[in-house]
Amino acid sequence: MTTVDDRPSTPPAQTPRRRVNPVLALLRNSWRQLTSMRTALILLFLLAIAAIPGSVLPQRGVNPERVNQWFVDHPDLAPRLNQIGAFEVFGSVWFSAIYLLLFTSLIGCILPRARDHVRALRMRPPAAPRRFDRLPQHAVLETPAAADPEAIAAVLRRRRWRVTVRGNEVSAEKGYLKETGNLLFHVSLVAVLLGVALGSWYGWHGNRILVAGEDNAFCNTRQQYAEASLGPRVDSSDLPPFCLTLEKFEADYLPSGLASRYWATVTVDEPGGAERTAGFSVNSPLRLGSANVYLLGNGYAPLLKYTDKYGRSQTSEAPFLRTGDSNATEEGVAIFPDANVDPKTGARAPDQQIAFDGLYLPTAPESAPYVSSQYPAERNPAVNLTAYRGNLGLDAGIPGSVYALDRRQIDDGKLKEIGTKLLRPGEKWTLDDGSTLEFVGTKPYITISVREAPGQTLLLVASGTLLLGLMGSLFARRRRVWFRVSPPEGGSPTSGSSLVEAGGLPRTEHPGFADEFAQLVAAVSGDAPDARRAREGDD
């Protein structure tokens, strides 16, 4: 805002105007306040400060489990913080209010500047001031090579100045890019916001686990996700139809246990196309027509075959989840609510339901305790399970986790522990009632996130123009120069030694301007190589 002098000044009102409507005046004043640079500054800082709680407190959008944990740890404070949106800072009313005000201010700032800039671009560089010696740069050329205004203008044009000649005066200006860049930058900011808004209105995403094998194939409907969120403008029926089957999952690990490569191979079945095989990984998602599939995690689902006391078998393929250690120790459950149904009567015995919970260790230690895996790949797999019999409490209507047993049933004595055992692949465990559990093997699973984010292209493009605009704004420099050719006493401008005076005005901070001005003057005087070249060219 160092360049306000450009704005065409409005002529002072001459007749005393009618009394201004106070409401209008207030509105106008508020608008002026809002679009002032000071307000923009304050809003920027408010925005920065308002973002801080978003990093200090756990956020639902980032990590809902930690939010729940926070509720447990701070039962008094959490509900109150929750009320003011502290666990969803970036969607909260106050955060939105700040950035909406900021963007209103921004737009209110861009529009008049854009208008002024377009005007400035169409205007000729302004006429020379009367006295050059008051300008920051000033020179009198003694032996000008180019002593006629058109020749001077030509030198300037060659150096990409915007030039206009008025009689014996040459006016030139350069560096419009600064303002163009500045406007582009600020407009891009608005476009970024728009991209974000588009994404949240029309985007959707869902997360789930996909276990290998045809029976575990997944088709893209809302019910198939463990967790899904659809933008307000998206309906469940809008989800693009496709199905995925995990064929294979490869993971390479270094000797230290650190993963070096993941690769998931899936069969994709999209309508209107033949089934195809595709691979994807971390950092290279599977890009389907409109949705993208991201690989977020992986693990093993133990195949546990339970044969009840009537001889009927069922196999659980429930994925066990990683406990978070680096060697892929996993925990989970296998539940058999339909076990021990009397085949003769078909009657369910609610106290005869069976469940197992415990650990899966891809590389179990050679000896007890079998509590953690020693390496993330399957070198010596084993499950270490505890068996329970009784009422699993699945009918109570309380939604339970599929990855853990309902502890209340155990505490109430309705579900009884009947033993613990380590099983290696192929091993069978015979329980006290004669039923058996066999650890058949494992299937790999992957955790995927499926997303559609329509604003993303806009975001990318706007980020690019934002950067371009920013560089123009920061590095371009506006400056003006003038040359005045005074005829020698009594002579004509082209004959003999006319006097050329030059003046320069940097309109934005420009430490190198003195040098540039000197070079320009030299070029016009004919000292500079390119002026010489120009003369040769003219000959």
Next chain:
Amino acid sequence: MSALSDQLVAFAILAYLIAMISHAVEFALGNARKVPAAAPARELVGAGVGGAGGTIDEPAVAATPPHPDRTGARAVLAGRIAAWLTVLAAAVHLGAVVTRGLAADRMPWGNMYEFVLTGTWIGVAAWLVVLWKQPWLRRLGLFLTLVMVLLLAFAELKLYVPIEPLMPALQSWWFIIHVSTIIFASGIFLLGVVPAAAYLMRSGWEQGRRSFPYTLARRLPEAAGLERLTFMLHAFSFPIFTFAVIAGAIWAEAAWGRPWAWDPKETWAFISWVVYAGYLHARATPSVKRNVATWIAVVGFLTVMMNLFGVNFFFTGLHSYAGV
């Protein structure tokens, strides 16, 4: 190779320390008598003026008559030795970075330790460029070497980890682009805070304050020049930082399925970006005092530090540096 890198870091710290002491000697000798602040600087001017501008301050400096004082000459010597020691330290430091990268067989930006190691080197390299172009700023070296010693020692004591390869989420071109530019921008911001702090002290001194931190500024270069340098450094690194954040978002989209999700690192990058944008605004607004604007730049740097250290220690997020 890894051990060599560790030894080089120790040597670099030592060299920065000696450079710092030498700068301190220059300061002390300069303070002993009334030596014109710029006397030593002028002699180095020949080494390379011009280019990126800012020679505007020279006249004020050159106007002071040459000083025949012996103490002054010794101060010059100490200052020059300090500058050359900084060059030496930077060379050793670079050796440490390179050997670390060779030992790890990847870019040496895989964890916080390496991040600090590389970022501080960028800061010092940029400082040497500035010093070469504008030697009259040499006395700032005292603060710069102090910052280097502190940060490197902190990295060595608190952040050191043995070399490990990158996890799959980090194996991406965008990772290299994102992290290298973040380190680069952070290095320049780090350098930028030196003239910013010096300016705040010096302008206080020029306004007649004679209490503690301002007295340090007595021998510092003139305030307007420091302020301009502060701006130039920030204007230079802000677009790089912006680019780095964008590259990070592109990488996050590929790795985690979303360009931006307000994970603590992302949140603090946003905060830093907004604060630095605030600095640029404040500086472009005539009604805001330069002091205020410069304070904003200092706050911006604090947010960068918060992101680098605070977030990793206090919060956990997807960024795998978390928890060192």
